[in-house]
Amino acid sequence: MLVGGVAGLALVAFGAGVLFTGRAPEPTLRTFRTARDAGFYHLLFGAGLSLVVVGTAVRGGVITVVTTILALVLVGFALVRFRPRGRRQISSGKH
Numbered sequence: 001m002l003v004g005g006v007a008g009l010a011l012v013a014f015g016a017g018v019l020f021t022g023r024a025p026e027p028t029l030r031t032f033r034t035a036r037d038a039g040f041y042h043l044l045f046g047a048g049l050s051l052v053v054v055g056t057a058v059r060g061g062v063i064t065v066v067t068t069i070l071a072l073v074l075v076g077f078a079l080v081r082f083r084p085r086g087r088r089q090i091s092s093g094k095h
Contacts (some may be wrong), residue, residue, distance in 0.1 A: 005053040011046025015039045031084040044078035047071075 018024045018039035024032075032038040048071040055067030 001053055001057055004049060008046045008048075008050030008053060011042045012050065013046075015041070015043025015046055019043065032082075033085050037082045037085075041078050041082040041084070044074045044082070048075040048078070 016039070018028070018035055022035055024035045024038045028038045029035060032041065051067045051071035051074070055064040055071070058064060058067075
């Protein structure tokens with residue numbers, strides 16, 4: 001639980017940092033179309049993971065179900081809207 005919570009918070013922090021600065025590490029930029037997409041993807045995934053950890057720790061029937069559903073919505077939105085697609089290669093015209 002602790003490792004999952006820390007990982008979720010690290011992803012949230014990374015995503016927020018990318019969104020705030022508009023910059024991301026080169027390997028991340030190669031994977032996503034834009035830095036904005038990378039930031040939102042990591043932010044939403046981290047938030048979803050954190051919600052699952054919190055919902056599991058609370059063990060309160062309805063709260064666990066609600067946090068799990070919310071986490072699935074966040075992760076689903078990240079996968080559909082901000083998924084890694086890779087940048088398009090611009091050809092230089094030289095073969």
